Amino acid sequence: MSTDSLISFDNVTVSFWQNNMGIHSIKDLATQRKNPFTNKVILKNISFEVKRGECMGVLGRNGSGKSTLLRTIAGLIKPQEGKVTINGTFAPILAIGAGLELELTGYENMNLLLSLYGRPRKGKADVIKSIADFSELSEEALRMPAKRYSSGMLARLAFSISVANDADILIIDEVLAVGDQGFQQKCMKKIFDIKAEGKTILFVSHFPDDVQKICNKAILLDGGTLVHSGTAVEICEKYNQLF
Amino acid sequence: MQEITRLYALSKRNIILRYKNSIAGFLWGFFKPLLYLMIFIVVFSKQVSTNNYVLYATSGLVFWFFFSNITNQSIGSIINSAGIIKSINVPVMFFPLSETISELFNLTLTLGIFFVAMNWFGIIYSFKLLLVIPIAILFSIFSFGLTMILCSLNVFFRDIGILWTTIQPALFYLTPIAYPKEIITKFHPLLLQLNPVYYFIDAERTIVHENQLPSATMWLQCIAISFTMFALGYFIFNKLKQQFISAI
Numbered sequence: 001m002s003t004d005s006l007i008s009f010d011n012v013t014v015s016f017w018q019n020n021m022g023i024h025s026i027k028d029l030a031t032q033r034k035n036p037f038t039n040k041v042i043l044k045n046i047s048f049e050v051k052r053g054e055c056m057g058v059l060g061r062n063g064s065g066k067s068t069l070l071r072t073i074a075g076l077i078k079p080q081e082g083k084v085t086i087n088g089t090f091a092p093i094l095a096i097g098a099g100l101e102l103e104l105t106g107y108e109n110m111n112l113l114l115s116l117y118g119r120p121r122k123g124k125a126d127v128i129k130s131i132a133d134f135s136e137l138s139e140e141a142l143r144m145p146a147k148r149y150s151s152g153m154l155a156r157l158a159f160s161i162s163v164a165n166d167a168d169i170l171i172i173d174e175v176l177a178v179g180d181q182g183f184q185q186k187c188m189k190k191i192f193d194i195k196a197e198g199k200t201i202l203f204v205s206h207f208p209d210d211v212q213k214i215c216n217k218a219i220l221l222d223g224g225t226l227v228h229s230g231t232a233v234e235i236c237e238k239y240n241q242l243f
Numbered sequence: 244m245q246e247i248t249r250l251y252a253l254s255k256r257n258i259i260l261r262y263k264n265s266i267a268g269f270l271w272g273f274f275k276p277l278l279y280l281m282i283f284i285v286v287f288s289k290q291v292s293t294n295n296y297v298l299y300a301t302s303g304l305v306f307w308f309f310f311s312n313i314t315n316q317s318i319g320s321i322i323n324s325a326g327i328i329k330s331i332n333v334p335v336m337f338f339p340l341s342e343t344i345s346e347l348f349n350l351t352l353t354l355g356i357f358f359v360a361m362n363w364f365g366i367i368y369s370f371k372l373l374l375v376i377p378i379a380i381l382f383s384i385f386s387f388g389l390t391m392i393l394c395s396l397n398v399f400f401r402d403i404g405i406l407w408t409t410i411q412p413a414l415f416y417l418t419p420i421a422y423p424k425e426i427i428t429k430f431h432p433l434l435l436q437l438n439p440v441y442y443f444i445d446a447e448r449t450i451v452h453e454n455q456l457p458s459a460t461m462w463l464q465c466i467a468i469s470f471t472m473f474a475l476g477y478f479i480f481n482k483l484k485q486q487f488i489s490a491i
Contacts, residue, residue, distance in 0.1 A: 016486060016489035016490075017486050017489070017490075018489075019399055019490065037399075042489075071329065071488065074330075074332060075332045076328070076329065076330075076331075076332055076488055077485075077488055078485055090332065092330045092331045093329070093330040093331075094330075095329070095330060099326050099327050099329075099330040099331055100326060101256065101260070101326070101327075103260055103263055104256065104259065104260070108256075108259065111252065112252050112253075112255075112256050113331070115248050115249060115251070115252030116249050116252055116253070116327065116331050116333050117331060118245040118248065118249065119248075120248070121248070145263075
């Protein structure tokens with residue numbers, strides 16, 4: 001069962017209402033019965049497949065739909081058309097500061113996110129200890145509100161919580177660049193460990209070198225369409241040609 | 244079971260966040276109704292002939308503030324939880340629902356203190372008082388239904404939040420909380436009949452203030468209003484929830 005398909009996208013289209021905000025839209029709604037929303041397509045006819053144990057990189061310019069794609073994979077967004085099939089569990093998406101409540105302390109954040117992720121209370125204390133150890137944040141820092149953290153410290157906390165969840169799929173949305181060198185290396189090592197356990201990683205990054213190190217395959221998005229898919233090396237070359 | 248853990252965690256977060264960095268903490272929840280009560284005593288108690296005026300006004304205030312807190316806390320609940328909604332697959336409805344649960348917890352505390360304190364203001368202790376519980380549950384179903392409408396529309400039009408804070412005082416003074424209902428029915432009975440909040444406060448007051456059982460009509464009215472509002476809220480919320488993630 002090591003080669004079965006874990007994530008499969010079949011002609012997936014995602015679109016959102018875009019709010020033409022402002023008093024004019026209210027006026028148009030009242031006078032011409034015009035819908036104040038327009039439909040904006042973010043992802044067009046995307047199809048790909050990720051097998052268990054594969055690591056896929058997602059590359060593309062800013063605004064090409066990478067984060068929307070990750071959120072669709074994680075089930076946060078339902079596609080308008082097409083079919084998404086997922087056969088695994090997720091760790092929370094790792095994006096800069098995502099899911100962290102800035103008013104809460106580090107420990108409170110761990111508790112909240114672990115519960116939201118659905119971890120039972122039993123054995124939670126051990127998990128929290130392992131998160132704290134991995135993050136290398138001091139006891140003092142973990143007891144203070146996350147709003148006083150630097151962006152590197154936030155990334156440490158978020159990464160540590162995410163990898164502590166023993167999920168099948170880990171989604172990383174360009175977070176590694178913020179930590180200091182020591183932590184970046186530690187994260188890389190952890191990512192390779194997770195990969196070695198046969199888990200799947202989806203990796204968004206603007207550093208083709210990192211993508212080539214971690215991923216065996218990759219896709220390139222441009223303007224919401226999947227323009228290329230292939231091995232990580234090929235796609236990184238294509239990505240570099242974009243600029 | 245997992246869902247209960249999640250709701251519990253969110254409700255706990257709401258309570259921690261609300262009183263973070265405040266010294267008096269949850270005591271503030273009692274201070275506001277108490278201040279209103281004092282104003283009412285000064286302004287109204289000599290004007291109206293209601294017996295046990297303090298009991299009358301407080302029973303209304305306790306329920307009103309329960310309602311007003313639920314709506315005010317939940318209206319921004321989706322916008323304020325953007326970070327979590329964008330990274331973890333949690334049913335979005337849990338955000339307003341957890342606010343309602345935290346407020347129910349607050350109401351339980353408030354009612355406990357209320358029943359003890361009202362000893363000196365003419366409350367009659369009997370098993371009838373337990374009927375306040377089902378009324379409070381119906382009232383929270385109603386409030387949750389309204390909240391689902393408010394918080395989901397507020398995602399797209401932030402005007403809703405501002406509008407709600409603006410019309411709330413009007414609704415407050417149009418509901419017979421500080422004064423007997425005759426004052427408003429004399430003006431126009433429709434003003435009272437069209438006010439959904441009034442039915443719940445009236446039923447609660449029948450029990451607490453008049454020491455009577457609410458009539459079958461009153462029960463049916465409360466049930467009908469709460470479930471209609473819930474169904475409406477649920478429908479609107481579900482229609483809109485797919486769009487939240489792009490709008491927050």
